[in-house]
Amino acid sequence: MLDEASLGEARAWMDCARDVLGNFAPGVNFHVEALPGTGAVEWITHLVDRIEPTTRLVIAAQFWAEKEEEREFSEGAAAFLVEPDAPTGGAILRPMISSNAALNLGLSQIYEYQMSRDQHRQIWFTGGHDDESTAIRMGLPLDSTDMPPDRLLDTPLGNPGPSSGWIALAIAMEAMREAGPQLIGWREPNSESLYLCTVSPLPQEETES
Structure with missing residues (x-):
């Protein structure tokens, strides 16, 4: 890419x-x-x-x-x-296409069909506006002690570009291995669309003790 x-x-x-x-x-x-x-x-x-x-x-x-x-x-x-049928690792769920004006609708679809509000452990964000990352966090659990931190990648990584969404996805997938489900939000250059995507660890089979 x-x-x-x-x-x-x-x-x-x-x-x-x-x-x-x-x-x-x-x-x-x-x-x-x-x-x-x-x-x-x-x-x-x-x-x-x-x-x-x-x-x-x-x-x-x-x-x-x-x-x-x-x-x-x-x-x-x-x-x-x-890797198809990998016994461990995680899954990339279907991305949601939203916008600044329809952000709440995009988040509600994720929470209804993919992941409940209290499961995301971190939010990764690139290419958007600060108010959008804040709005995403506010759409998560209202208890401030349970709110996952948002990672504004443009601060440490610099100005976003055409592949920044992929880079955010790769970083979130690595974090997912230890921390659990992650939410990624990004906007591509010269686009009004805001993309939201969840990555989540695969469920582990229970073993008999």
């Missing part, structure tokens, strides 16, 4: 990925695709809606073009593995 400038060199990126992966797993045939970083919601929704037997390594990156004088976003990259 690449920024627009990097997509112009998609062939080189794909060849590089095949070489690197081939060094780790000689003899394995890897299928590599280069896609726009701004297509996170569509890609995740498509994955959720079908039975996908293929293991996928998702690598998202945003880099400055060599001749670009004005830096619109901060460079960054992240990756995560999507």
Whole structure:
């Protein structure tokens, strides 16, 4: 998942990925695709809606073009593995498309169909406005002692770019392993839509004592 400038060199990126992966797993045939970083919601929704037997390594990156004088976003990259029928790990639930004006509606759909209000342990946010992250927190449990912290990623990571949503998702998935369900909110460049997505650990089978 690449920024627009990097997509112009998609062939080189794909060849590089095949070489690197081939060094780790000689003899394995890897299928590599280069896609726009701004297509996170569509890609995740498509994955959720079908039975996908293929293991996928998702690598998202945003880099400055060599001749670009004005830096619109901060460079960054992240990756995560999507493995069908994995016995451990977590799940990415269907993203919700909302907006500043319809934020409460988007949150209510998540709480009604995916995750109850008291289950999210942290909120990760990038590319939006401070009032939106506050509104998301206020939509969670009213008891201030139980409110999960919100992580405004644009502060430590810099200006958001086309792949910032993917980077937030990867960070939340790592946090999920120890802390439990996570909520991610992001807005892509030049978009009025606000995207909300939950990642949650897989339920563990009970063992007999």
